[in-house]
Amino acid sequence: MDKAKLQREWLKSNFNLLNNIETDQKQKLPQPPLQKFVEEDAEIIVLPEVNKDVITKMNIFDCLMDRKSNRIYTEESLSLEELSFLLWSTQGVKKVVGKVNFATFRTVPSGGARHPFETYLVINRVEGLRKGVYRYLSLDHKLVFMFDKNNMEEEVKEAVSGQNFIASSAVIFVWSCIPYRSEWRYDISAHKTILQDSGHLCQNLYLACEAISCGTCAIGDYNQDIIDKFLMLDGKDEFVIYAAPVGKVKTE
Template sequence: MNKSKLQRELLKAKFSLLKDIKTDQKQKLPQPLIQKSVKEDEEIIILPKVDRNVIVKKDIFDCIMDRSSKRVYTEESLSLEELSFLLWSTQGVKKVVGKVNFATFRTVPSGGARHPFETYLVINRVEGLKKGVYRYLPLEHKIVFLFDKNDMEEEVTEAVSGQKFIASSAVVFIWSCIPYRSEWRYDVAAHKTILQDSGHLCENLYLACEAIGCGTCAIGDYNQEIIDKFLMLDGEEEFVIYAAPVGKVKNE
């Protein structure tokens, strides 16, 4: 019980403590980048403009009612337009505000508009894209190709504790978090907010998938060390916090 009690503290609000803490923002320290930079030699792909014509289920009531975790996918590929819509739905930037890109307003809420996540994509079947691992660039609505591996499906399956259905998906969304983006403003109160924010973006993925005839299943059971190593993350300043495969589903 003591172990559980300790972990429960992460779920409790600590904003009352901030009155006695001089956060990095209050100290006027530079805020972290709101998007990871891209290396000069990395390949960047421009995504199609987000288009509502990809939506096949237009009634929000139906999308909420029909939403469920789906683990069986067809062999059909996603179109680049559909991938564009899903990325915009989960982390799309609507507006940049403040001096020197201070904050972003997006399609999902985030405590203090900190948006501490990076979106990685394990692409299996998307029209116009080669298989491999990509990262979303929300400020430009582009993706950058990172790498490919021959045993990619096996590595991802191992990383999510052997949940084999993930290998049959068209694309796997993997979200990392960079905690300091939130800690810069909220210090010890940041971590509960980060957990809440991850739920916001994954629920948007569920509803967006439902709207375009796809399915997804949120995955919280993964091996932290393996999945961070797969994406070449340091596991401290950036690490995986959530994942969800996406694929076309049969009409029920």
């Protein structure tokens, strides 16, 4: 129990310590990019423009009341329009601010508008997309295809500690974090805000799913090494922080 109590320090605010720290921002060091680099020859998929047509439940009260974790999905595919809506709801960029792309205002809040996340998608059943792993380009509202594998479902299932229901979903959202995007401004105080921010984006996914007759279930239990390796992340400067499968659910 003593070790557990020691870990509680992560939950506390330590922003007062920044008074004595010359953060990289204060030192006028270059800020990290707002989005990961994309190879020139990468396969890019332009997503449909986001609109209200995909929404089946407009009342926010009903969305909040009906929101729950869903682990049973139908075999129905998501449309590309629905996927576009979910991506926009969780990391959509509404505005880029600053003379040199200093920050982004998005559909979710983030400490200091740092938004330290990248969104990866394991696509099983989405109309117009072949099975495989993609990355969301939030600044452009596009997808970049990464790779596909024959045993993809088994690898992902192993990565999430054998939680079998995840393999039946239409798409699996996997969010990584690039800590330096927040550390550049907040140094040792960045990590509390990163964890808070990951909760913001996953809750938006829950509500957005509810609005389009889909379900999701937040996944915090995963094998860090396996899932980072699966997505070809270095596990140090970028690593997985959260995941959530999404699929169509039976409606009453």
